[in-house]
Amino acid sequence: MSPITRKMTPLTRGLSGLAVGVAAVVALAGCGVTNQPATAGNAGGTDSDTPFYQGKTVTLIVPFDAGGASDTFSRMFAGYLAKYLEGEPRIVVENVPGGGQKEGLNRFARSDHASGLSLAMGSGGILASTLFDKEGVQFDPDEFETLVAFGGGMTIFGSTAAGIESLEDLQDPDRSFFYGGMELNASESVRVFALDQMGIPDFRPLMGYDGGGSITTAVMRGELTAGNTTASHYLNNVVPLEEDGDITPLMTQGYVIDGEVTRDPATPDLPTMPEAYEILTGEKAEGIGWDVYRAITTAQTNLLRNYWIHQDAPEEARAALHAAVAQVVEDPDFIEEATALLGEEPPVQLGDDAAASLVAARNLTDEQVTWVEDFIAEVNSR
Structure with missing residues (x-):
């Protein structure tokens, strides 16, 4: 199967900034997303008849400042995720900027894996850059499970x-x-x-x-x-x-x-x-x-915006999230808002396709890593 599995429905370019802003606000107001400080939520177990996320609070860590393109898109996405996630939990967006995304992803790595209540967003660039610049890195992208990756050229x-x-x-x-x-x-x-x-x-x-x-x-x-x-x-x-x-x-x-x-x-x-x-x-x-x-x-392009859960989160949590995300990316309203915000139709990767791209993005040999380091040094010396 091709890594880029679907492309969003076309939408005419040129919606005004006001219209885009209103659309994003409506999504946030109607879909259970808040910008309040993250809380621990209900990390307890569920009985067999109760959806895993019912009555719980999920934290989505965004490693960028509030108000930027990735933050705005993430808040819109979180709104739709809350709508489709079985149990309709509250989703808290927590901005943790700093260190070129490292601070936010370090926070994600330190969060409780067993609760299934912590998600993270990150750009594809951090996946490759951690192969070259390990300073301050306290996370391992190979331990992340990709829920969805949105491309951008x-x-x-x-x-x-x-x-x-x-x-x-x-x-x-x-x-x-x-x-x-x-x-x-x-x-x-x-x-x-x-x-x-x-x-x-x-x-x-x-x-x-x-x-x-x-x-x-x-x-x-x-x-x-x-x-x-x-x-x-x-x-x-x-x-x-x-x-x-x-x-x-x-x-x-x-x-x-x-x-x-x-x-x-x-x-x-x-x-x-x-x-x-x-x-x-x-x-x-x-x-x-x-x-x-x-x-x-x-x-960088296949995996421009990624949304992750810990690989060792409960299977029930991971299954519920994958099912919800599959519905989100097919929702016509989400497609319209995403296209309006980005100005283009972002290709979407789910499941095994997204995982394959993550592996390919980080599958550089020692020789290739050295090549990049040497090339950068040579250009800087010109």
């Missing part, structure tokens, strides 16, 4: 003012090429690697931007030749600039299906980075660097 775009009107313009010998990103970590390193292989003269990666918004601004004011952002940010905020002729979409990071990089369903006409490499160089995207690219792309 990355789009690379260029400035028409800088002369980027097509993919082939990347190889103009008379231009310095400044590419912007957030931080040269494992996730960003594979995009920098891919661009570095495309024969771009005077390629200069510039890191330190706060996110897709600041990267887009830097491209528009001529500070950067090109940059990257999430597909949802691109669809909501960059497409109008493309329509005005200021931006040229170039390529996407893609999704990984059965070990191969495939096109982003949000922008199916754009080549993936491996495709762009093959177009510009005439060579196949092969070798250790491209193997690492596929592994880390699995973590």
Whole structure:
């Protein structure tokens, strides 16, 4: 079975921020989600006729600040989960930011596994980065059981003012090429690697931007030749600039299906980075660097937003959660709100497919880990 198992029903882009905000508030108000401090809940057992979660409080740990995209999406998701989870428990969303998600996931690891009352959200990037940066890590992602993973792509775009009107313009010998990103970590390193292989003269990666918004601004004011952002940010905020002729979409990071990089369903006409490499160089995207690219792309795009329970939580709890999540992702109202919030239709993975992607994302050899560390060090020394 393909790792990306379904895609949400299309919904017209461009709902106003007010409409999205109202939708999210309605979901939270109507589905039993609260932002009160987490409580222990009722961790006691249940008799055979009582749903496991009846009368209980579940804590969903979100390792990001309140109000951001991941927090907003998580609160909406929690509302629907409370609706479909047998016993209709109260779900408390607890924000534990800090340490690049480490603080929140450490909290999750320390929570009571046997109660089945603790869930966590995390991005795919943390799954790969813990292979390279173990400082402050007190959790093991291999001990998490994935309930659902929502995908989200990355789009690379260029400035028409800088002369980027097509993919082939990347190889103009008379231009310095400044590419912007957030931080040269494992996730960003594979995009920098891919661009570095495309024969771009005077390629200069510039890191330190706060996110897709600041990267887009830097491209528009001529500070950067090109940059990257999430597909949802691109669809909501960059497409109008493309329509005005200021931006040229170039390529996407893609999704990984059965070990191969495939096109982003949000922008199916754009080549993936491996495709762009093959177009510009005439060579196949092969070798250790491209193997690492596929592994880390699995973590970053296939598993952009993950929701977990402890693997050793009670079987009854895990079964109830899996059943509820399967209903959530089929709910037309959830599909509509999710698409409105993200600006795109996030691919969904459940069960064994999500577990397989988690394994693939972390299945780097020692040689590949060393390769990433050496590549980052080499780029930083330029």
